[in-house]
Amino acid sequence: MTLVPVIMCGGAGSRLWPRSRSATPKQFLSLVGADTMLAATAARLHHADIGVSLAAPVVICGAGQEGLVQRDLAAAGRPAGRIVIEPFGRNTAAVAAVAALEAFALDKDALVLLLPADHHIADVDGFWRGVGAGLDAARDGYLVTLGIDATGPDTGYGYIRRGDVLSPGVFRVNAFKEKPDAETAQAYLATGEYDWNAGIFLFRADAMIAAFETHAPAILAHCRDALARAAIEGVLTRLDAGAFHDCPSEPVDIAIMEKAGRVAVVAPVRAGWNDVGSWDAIADLRKAGAGSAAPPERVIALNCENCLIESDGPLVAAIGLEDLVIVATADAVLITRRGMTQDVKTIVNALKSQGRKDLL
């Protein structure tokens, strides 16, 4: 049985501005360690000892990003089996449908491991233990998610509530929950029944296709059509823009996972997972020893404590600072108090409304 890893590479990542830009979003940047997020994700797919044959990764990316994808997969030593190019974003349900259809075309019995390009996983063995634990359920036709061990009442993640046990460490999903407020998150944690939803999925290609036929047939039809009319150039598959244009835009969680009958969660997965969703998260990861790719000769810091300071542009000279995040690029500098880095979105929105495309 073949496991086809499909990397979802279309994100924009405005929360990591000013490093992350529309032309080079988060997955193509070195934020934790020297590799880009995508290269680290691809490199992780090298290493599996769970009794399946691992196909070359399929990457689904945005228009104009195929060069960066090839660069990063080459750096990881895992050239793509196929790069599917979306002419525009249509959210993750369309990505899951395309992933299932591509894998099914490759092998009617294929399993798909669908995962984001821009997450950090410190413990790769732990990650594969989680995937391995879900294999039987996936073979049985369950749409399986990885439920990440919730180590705190984080309000930045969705949660999954475990239901009946299917096998040791594998449960039916009782409910998917949107990002909660602090009180609700605390209540979830107290029950011991909740895990974080990392957006990492394992499923038989045919089971996912069947779920789309039942719950989101329009998305499936548009994706089938966009693939059938796609322009193929070597490893590149350019989805047909006309067919893809009218595809409904929905998250796979809502279009499929919350509606499908046989949905399972592997939990708790302990893999040092982090979605690297803010500069605060990066500051924490750096502190935890995950290193920085920023040239240190561009920073002089005197009497600074608990600060993340990096620059790939101007020299940054810092004096007497505490609890700040400072990120400098050639044309923009972010300076923010730690714990407020989510407000970067407000800056990005202000620049959008000012029409400052040069800075986005």
Next chain:
Amino acid sequence: MTLVPVIMCGGAGSRLWPRSRSATPKQFLSLVGADTMLAATAARLHHADIGVSLAAPVVICGAGQEGLVQRDLAAAGRPAGRIVIEPFGRNTAAVAAVAALEAFALDKDALVLLLPADHHIADVDGFWRGVGAGLDAARDGYLVTLGIDATGPDTGYGYIRRGDVLSPGVFRVNAFKEKPDAETAQAYLATGEYDWNAGIFLFRADAMIAAFETHAPAILAHCRDALARAAIEGVLTRLDAGAFHDCPSEPVDIAIMEKAGRVAVVAPVRAGWNDVGSWDAIADLRKAGAGSAAPPERVIALNCENCLIESDGPLVAAIGLEDLVIVATADAVLITRRGMTQDVKTIVNALKSQGRKDLL
């Protein structure tokens, strides 16, 4: 009787890095209001109603700065009578000697008003009232200093202790004091006998020359020689480097003022004087309504309080900051806690020792 204003324009101003650079030091920058410090200084010399005829200003500057001097004096509507170019800096005693010799050559009875190019004076009438009050003493051959009303126990300035009264508001100088520690400054203030030393001097050219003959004949001889052998090109006088090279380098306070017999102070001068000696000083001046020349479209600040943020380079986006000074240029960004801006010198010294001439 002619009053010749002589502007000392040779300073380096490393405390205002990164805006201030060796090629464009503080006096050539717009730091308070739209005019450069030098242009504001020259413009101030337009306005005198104290019964003397005001000559065109003489500017003494460093090599390579004559273009900037001409630009700023043209902007102020006060073209220089003469621009004397020092091939290298030899401190303020040499500047005072050159000033006296130049003015004496112009008019044997000339008075000299010797003043720095890079101070802010909010109340120009108050400034001229101070100069006017010192005229009689200067005519009588006193070397007169302006004693600025000490509004607080500042440790960043030298102090002058008043002695016997010469006339209302004019005193013999009892002593010049170096920058004191906080306790000493407090003690000075408590006596009511001390004023700040602004480094602004008023004297007869021949009286200053005589003082040099007595107390610093070597400096006078070298300056005389450097002027005698100077290359004249229109309004420019280039001091002879060979003659100037061996001139002793001393502050005029130490070489002359502390030693001369007839030294007076006008006090207290109330002129809204500020030496703009640090980013903290600029932050205070901006708060006091002195305005900023920085383009505001290069700054986005969310929930920031009591911060000075300016950029003539990259966009600066600030979130949740308090009591910081942030100054961005194309190749360097300073971020420092208010009250610690004197430490900018440490940064500049670090860059010097790293040989980063591109940033100095």
